[in-house]
Amino acid sequence: MSNYKVCVLTKEKAFEFAEKEIRKPQGKQVLVKVEYCAICTLEQRVYQGIMKMYPFAGGHEVSGIVEAVGEGVKSVKAGDKVAIRMLTSCSECYYCRNGHENQCVISFKASAHEGLMGPGGFSEYMMVDSKSVYPFPEDTNLQYAALSEPLACCVHSVNNAQIELGNDVVVIGAGIMGAMHIQLAKLRGARVIVCEVDEKRLQIARELGADITINSRETDAIQRVKDLTDGRGADVVFCTAAISKLAADSIAMTGKNGRVIMYSSFHPDNPIDLSANRVHSTEMVITGSVNPKTSDFLAATRLLSFHLIDVSKLISDVIPLEKIGDAFEKAIDPSTYRILLKCH
């Protein structure tokens, strides 16, 4: 059989293309012809040298078409459109066994390419287990399907927030993750208030359904949220911006019985002041959200399949795999949402 290419990050801002042999899938294996792979924050951090883990075969937001399946595969067949869930779990650790496989102690160590570390989505083909492959309807735009993984992360976050009909929900930051949170919170029947400093992003937030937008460079966002809620503060606040000061603001604008979700990861992780007495007296819950569960990923693929979530505005460019350097430079530009690599 012939060979295919996989892109590997070898050091800061440097790539190599490895050649691997296309094999015939066995048992539960599925060979997927990769169509699109989006560049996520993790890969951007490796590219910029913020996380030094080399060599690294990046790319975990993948869509494609099934090329061939092993004899034990039942859920998909050759020709099916699919998204791939690269965040695998071990099924053996404490968290996998108590229903929280998104906290698996070995997650993200799986590799789709023999001898290469990393999820390996920046490639022409991938060999994956059938449990990682989620089918999409025939009429699916595979560019949108590639955003299943980031949407699944937001589904997990919104599930953690336990939003009730009519709740006041604040989304801090209107990047791609904020934009997905806005739409999901609207589906849950919330009044959605968005805090962001970029006017263009605030405009997109309104187009995606935000009820109220606050330019937090011009307005005191905490005070404005309190004014909008008769002084109570929000029922739910999602912090989707990786700035410790905004994590503190999230807590400050949350009301009694409220829930704060630290969605973003923080690099650097500067500690924040926390009034234990305020947590005591308000009974607020401060939690996080990291990695989707299997059920969250399934929900994300269904939301995209049935056009319940609009990601069309969140794809800033599509660039061929050979020009991956240009694609990364665009991806790290804060004015872009997702950049997709066209892998075939």
Ligand SMILES: [Zn+2]
């Ligand atoms: Zn991702």
Ligand SMILES: [Zn+2]
């Ligand atoms: Zn595990």
